[in-house]
Amino acid sequence: MYGWIGRYLRIDLNSGTVRKEIITAELARKYLGGRGLGTYFMMTEVDPKVDPLSPQNKLIFAAGPLSGTNAPSASHFDVVSKGPLNGTIAASSSGGLFGPMLKYAGYDMIILEGKSKNPVYLWICDDVVEIRDAAELWGKTVPETTEAIRSATDEDASVACIGPAGERQVLFANIMNECGRAAGRSGVGAVMGSKNLKAVAVRGTGAVRVPDIKAFRDAVVRASNKIKANSVGGAGLRNYGTDVLVNILNTVGGLPTRNFTDGYFPTADKVGGESLARQVLIRPRGCFSCIISCGRASKVTNPKYEGHGEGPEYETAWAFGPDCGIDNLDAITKANYICNDYGMDTITMGSSVACAMNLFANGVITAKDTDGIALNFGDEDAMLSVVRKTAEGEGFGKKLALGSYRMAESYGHPEYSMTCKKQEMPAYDPRAIQGIGLNFATGNRGGCHVRGYTISPEVLGQPVKLDPRVTEGKPALDITFQDLTAALDSSGMCLFATFGIGAEDIAELLSAATGVAFTTEEFMKTGARIWNLERLFNLKAGFTTADDKLPERLTKDPILTGPSKGLVNRIGEMLPEYYKLRGWDAAGVPTKNTLADLGLQEGNR
């Protein structure tokens, strides 16, 4: 096969057996790879009602057909599983080197089953696959684990691992690779911890092949030039990272502030990408094959918050910043480093702290609940204290380790949790930006911006500017972005490549890489197929249309200050049309015709 390797690893952690299996051309074409292929195997092999932290759940690492080529910013792989934070199908995407390295070793995907009796890690070097003892690694942070495994295996190995948070099954624990890249959301790190699997380390010396290297080069140059010429994909993200969005979102009054009690933060500039570049940036970094370089190698010299590593990204700067009423960039960056070292999702961590601060401000919880910490909005040291407690599994940190929904629910007030399907929403206020609200509510893994980034047209004017305040046309827009992203995630591309290229360009790259002719229409339909398959998984897991909603705060309590003052989200105007355009019935279930059109009958258990 071209593009794909055509082979994957199936590893039973109960017995320690390793099998090498074939991916058929038909399956590859239908689901591409990454998120799509992983979801297909989850749907086929795992009961959607399974307890996510039980041995019956599976954990899949899957690269895409473009991973390992020099298609611009095509480093991505997905970790697919049933997520413990909310019980939905979870596909958590990460860049770095891991995905391409897996393919150079000769595999498109790894399926991990069962549970090891003792802590282990997986070492893959081309044809050699070993399950190794990890007793000495258990308890180590992400950088410590990465270094120790490289010493024991190969200094050029790519290491994807969990930190202590994943070991303790913090419900939003992530899987980190190359120390600074994260399969961040949905708690896939807790699934890895539940399997007693500390790390997957891989080194590959083989090749990824394409049918015509010259034609592929031409397609890559065409796509790259479009990205370079784009104001966001070109200079914007390189100069200021994703954190460039802080000031942009604040200017439209869409920067959620103090746990979404407001949508405007007057001192936002202090935590934005421009300040980051002046204050903590060492230099921009790129994932494998990346031409955008949004990554931030950073260093905090302030002795109180000293450290170095990667970040913060926009969502992180927001979650520990404006969402907690905090404008101290050094402290925010430190919180990022703690999360990276211990392996926790910064969005859910920060948003859970914000939720706790909101509960504290309203007297629902007191210092008695928080180990004596006065958890006031705006107090960066209180924020850091509880982040450390969560990382270390101490006191109030054990509550935060459940995520904001379960934490707030335990005090009788789940409505304080700013979540969709129990996953924390990211840094875009749906009251100011209507379309993104619909995307959060219908997201197949709950509140998430990288499932349908309608911020592109609604705020950034990419590829065209749309009015964020209207609901008209937004259901169709959401569907387009959701399908595009599902197919793109499955190809191995980074979402940021879409700041410059669209479905037709990615379809062209895919065709040139695989030798299989993908039309733009077919590419988008593949996205719809994957989206509907995820929907079917969630329906079988027990989710209903009642779960396709936003927190009441966003539909009832208007934004208090700033440019979007007085606005609420009007999801009721959008959701029925969304179902209709999706080809779903009023209960949010895909109709027979829809499934038949997408060729999903046989995947429907």
Next chain:
Amino acid sequence: MTKMLMIYPDRCTGCQNCTLACSAFHDGEFRPHTSRIQVTTWEMEGFSMPTTCQQCEDAPCVAVCPTGAMHDDPMMNRVAWDQVKCIGCRMCTLACPFGAVSFETASHRILKCDLCDGKPECVAFCPAKALDYVEETDAARDRKKVVAVEFKKTFEEVN
């Protein structure tokens, strides 16, 4: 005109587009392992260092080659290699102070930068201008300018 491959590690993002472009051009496949340019990265420090053949004027690999396979190529300002004369002894690998030469038995070939015959693909695909193919006497010019700009800033502050 004598050109050289100039490396700016301070600009490198660690993306490895150079290794991808190199293997694609020379081998027709994406195989960073056999790339003639390699990148070493320190992730926690955010630093990456590309290394490749420096095309030495008095090259140790040429000096130790027993058959003359490795030879000076003044026209291209590079050290070139003749597959027919090569006996695969790997003395060049041992001698190179930069670790820039290796031999692959399976394909009976030396893996060493040949500057893509004057149009280096790694330079074409580097998104950060961390690699440049420039006239050798101008190679340090960018560095000089950076120092000059910094000096100017400081000078203006104190005056």
